[in-house]
Amino acid sequence: DQQVKQNSPSLSVQEGRISILNCDYTNSMFDYFLWYKKYPAEGPTFLISISSIKDKNEDGRFTVFLNKSAKHLSLHIVPSQPGDSAVYFCAASEGYQKVTFGTGTKLQVIP
Amino acid sequence: DVKVTQSSRYLVKRTGEKVFLECVQDMDHENMFWYRQDPGLGLRLIYFSYDVKMKEKGDIPEGYSVSREKKERFSLILESASTNQTSMYLCASSLIGGGSNQPQHFGDGTRLSIL
Numbered sequence: 001d002q003q004v005k006q007n008s009p010s011l012s013v014q015e016g017r018i019s020i021l022n023c024d025y026t027n028s029m030f031d032y033f034l035w036y037k038k039y040p041a042e043g044p045t046f047l048i049s050i051s052s053i054k055d056k057n058e059d060g061r062f063t064v065f066l067n068k069s070a071k072h073l074s075l076h077i078v079p080s081q082p083g084d085s086a087v088y089f090c091a092a093s094e095g096y097q098k099v100t101f102g103t104g105t106k107l108q109v110i111p
Numbered sequence: 112d113v114k115v116t117q118s119s120r121y122l123v124k125r126t127g128e129k130v131f132l133e134c135v136q137d138m139d140h141e142n143m144f145w146y147r148q149d150p151g152l153g154l155r156l157i158y159f160s161y162d163v164k165m166k167e168k169g170d171i172p173e174g175y176s177v178s179r180e181k182k183e184r185f186s187l188i189l190e191s192a193s194t195n196q197t198s199m200y201l202c203a204s205s206l207i208g209g210g211s212n213q214p215q216h217f218g219d220g221t222r223l224s225i226l
Contacts, residue, residue: 009151034214043115043201043217044154089153098169099215101146103153 003027004092006102015111019077023090023102026071030092034099035064035075038087047088048075080109114138117202117218125226130189132221134202141207143185144215145169145177147198154201160185161207192225199223 005024013019021035031052036044050057050064050073057064063076077084090102118133136143144159146169156169158177166177174196178186185204189196199222203215 006153036214041219043203043219044215045217046214049214098156098159098167100156100170101154103151 002103003030004090004100004102006088006090006105008105009103010106010108012108012110013080015082015109016079019075019080019084019107019109021075021077021088021090021105021107023073023075024071025073025092027092027094027100028071029094030100031095032093033064033066033073034091034093035062036089036091036101038089038104044089077107080107082109082111085109115202115204115216115218117200117221119221120219121222121224123224123226124189124192126192126194128189128192130192130223130225132187132189132200132202132223134185134187134204134218135183136185136202136204136216137183138204138216139182140204140216141182142205142213142215143179144203144205145175145185145187146201146203147171148201148220149198157187194225197223197225 034049035047037047038044048062066073087104087106089104093099115136145157146154160166160179176188201220202218205215206213
């Protein structure tokens with residue numbers, strides 16, 4: 001049972017435009033959400049996170065929005081750059097140890 | 112900077128062999144994790160450890176075991192390798208509280224092929 005879902009396997013966006021990556025979850029006990037970015041042949045790297053008590057967190061060009069009632073979060077990248085082309089994983093945790101990852105969305109930013 | 116080092120980038124083994132994947136972290140992190148990444152399935156947790164000699168099963172522990180004799184080292188063991196264990200294996204570490212505001216730091220992965 002996939003508790004964290006990323007329904008779009010891929011996304012293409014023009015350079016300079018906004019990229020919106022979506023993530024849905026089913027476990028209402030998740031209390032922390034994270035986004036990781038992965039380049040080919042490298043491990044994932046942490047990008048941005050949000051606590052369940054907030055609805056928005058911003059870090060430079062990256063903003064994560066959380067809609068708890070809809071069990072939905074999204075990552076906005078503005079403006080998108082070619083270097084943002086990577087696979088993005090949504091992740092969620094319940095408690096303080098185990099993290100559940102989504103299946104990933106491959107973002108391609110076209111110059 | 113946190114460094115998580117996986118002993119091999121690529122590994123080819125035969126069916127039935129006992130396979131060891133090693134992972135070392137240099138930041139005194141309490142938590143360590145082993146995942147496998149497969150197309151369309153994302154990252155799936157195999158085992159994790161929150162202290163020396165402690166281990167917890169993840170979502171897909173069957174066919175695997177782990178060892179954590181020292182805080183900095185976490186080994187994944189395929190007791191009798193099978194072709195369905197061909198995958199990318201990723202090790203990660205984090206401070207205690209690895210979900211809540213303590214992100215995991217990943218190694219670059221080991222691509223394991225079982226022939």
